[in-house]
Amino acid sequence: MGRVSLDHMGPTSAKGRGLVDALVFMGAVALFSLSGFALEFFGIPYYSSGGSIITKIHPATYLFVGALGLAVIANPNPAGYLFGLMTRCLGSVFLLAGSVLLWIFISRYKGDQPTSFLIDSIMVAAIICMLFADMEKRARLNIARAIHILMVVNCCLSIVEGLSGWRLFPFILGDIEQEWEYRATALLGHPLIGALTTGVYTIVLMTVRDVRGLGKRWRLPMILLCLVAMPFIGSRASFAIVYATAAVVVVLHFVGFLRGSPVSLRKLTAVLLLLPLSVLAVLAIYQTGIFDNFINRFIDDGGSARTRFDLFNLFRDLSLPNLLTGYRMVNLDTQIRLSGLYEGIENSWAGHAARYGIVITIVLWCGVGAWFIDMLRSAGRGALLPLAYIFLILSTTVGISGKTNMMSLPPLVLLALIGTPLWPRIARTQAPVSNDILMRIGCGAPLEGPRGFSS
DSSP, rough: HHHHHTTTTSSSTTOOOHHHHHHHHHHHHHHHHHHHHHHHHOOOOOSSSSSGGGGGGGGHHHHHHHHHHHHHTTTTSHHHHHHHHHHHHHHHHHHHHHHHHHHHHHHOTTSSSSTTTIIIIIHHHHHHHHHHTTTHHHHHHHHHHHHHHHHHHHHHHHHHHHOOOOOOOOOOOEEEOOTOOSSSTTOOHHHHHHHHHHHHHHHHHHHOOOOTTTHHHHHHHHHHHHHHHHHHHHHHHHHHHHHHHHHHHHHHHHHHHTTTTTOOHHHHHHHHHHHHEEEEHHHHHHTTTTTHHHHHHOOOOOOOOHHHHHHGGGGGTOOOOHHHHHOOOOHHHHHHHHHTTTTTTHHHHHHHHHHOOOOHHHHHHHHHHHHHHHHHHHHHHHHHHHHHHHHHHHHSSSGGSOOOTTTHHHHHHHHHHHHOOOOOOOOOOOOOOOOOOOHHOOOOOOOOOGOOOBO
16 A cells, blocks of 8 residues: 555544534534433334334434544545554444344344344444544534533433423333333433433543543532432432442542642632531431432332342253344243343343343454443543443443443543544654545644644
8 A cells, every 4th residue: 555545544634524523513412412202202203113213213323424424435545544444443343343243143033123223222332433533632622512511401400300300301111101200311311321421421520630621610510410410310320339439539539638638728618618518408408308219219129129130040041042042032021021020131231142142142242342442542541430330330221232322422421521532553653645625524623643743
């Protein structure tokens, strides 16, 4: 390959990606503001039965796919750029390949099970990672600011919904409105999805030093707002992990203070004032009974926690054919009822193994693991705790074994707030040419490579 071809394996354009970044921005906003419940409210049968397969795919997915396709075809050397992008995002490519193999397997051997969930639940996460591989700082900053604003709106809506019982969008599962549910849905939809995304966002703010798009003065208020909203969203596992992380962070700061670490007078005054007020506020809220429903879920969850252990009974007397290729849907439903799993299979990994068998499931799991590595490479060590949190929550919910956005919302938070480009090695030694036709679509600030290298 000549120099021009090699150069175009790197970033798409030295002047910015214009329309590509605009599509990614719109996709991020759509994903954070249009939940499945919102789509149903606007007449799109996203969750409910019926309708075309086109309606079963989130609008943000169309925007992300369009952005990736435009980034490739608008490059003077599409094949070289696509090859370079794939070599930089091998984990995401592996995840896409595993998803395609699972799609083929389901279509060929599991005709009674749906396949469309793979697009929004798994495949779009890989596409998002590839889109951010060479995104410049300004585009990341715009998406980060939008995420901060939408998270504020979501947390405030969650608090309002939890206190009033009113919902912005009806909580509908299986074509039945869950009127008895106290948990807030707000912008992000199902409480488990909202809790996971809010938890990832909060952990990033608590544990990462530099976060894009948020001034230091606003960090503590944002953390407190998220912590207040978590009980109204209602996921117990997310609540416990996020609050445990907050407790550890507070203890570490206190130990640092005792060891003589410098503390600004403003922060010290704020802590001394807020601490007693926070204790009084918590006691007052407890007396009013606002959190009674949430507290009762820890006392009596109706067997929800037990089902997470009982689900392994599905594999106790598993025959060899079922072990290799998974249960048929009718047989699986029967086994679920016989095992008393009234909440279903609330574990992504067990759900995959029970439905599709251990062989193809291991391939998919390896793809997920490779994608996690891509996320660590892009977001750095700051993503380690959020990714561990994502893994734990996926292990206690239906997660990516069903139709959810639980693996597409968190990467947007990580890659926009703390992510960096996955630069190819050649970009550090050669400057890419600037005759990319994306310059005609839009322009932006020059890209800054790692360690001061300019692209």
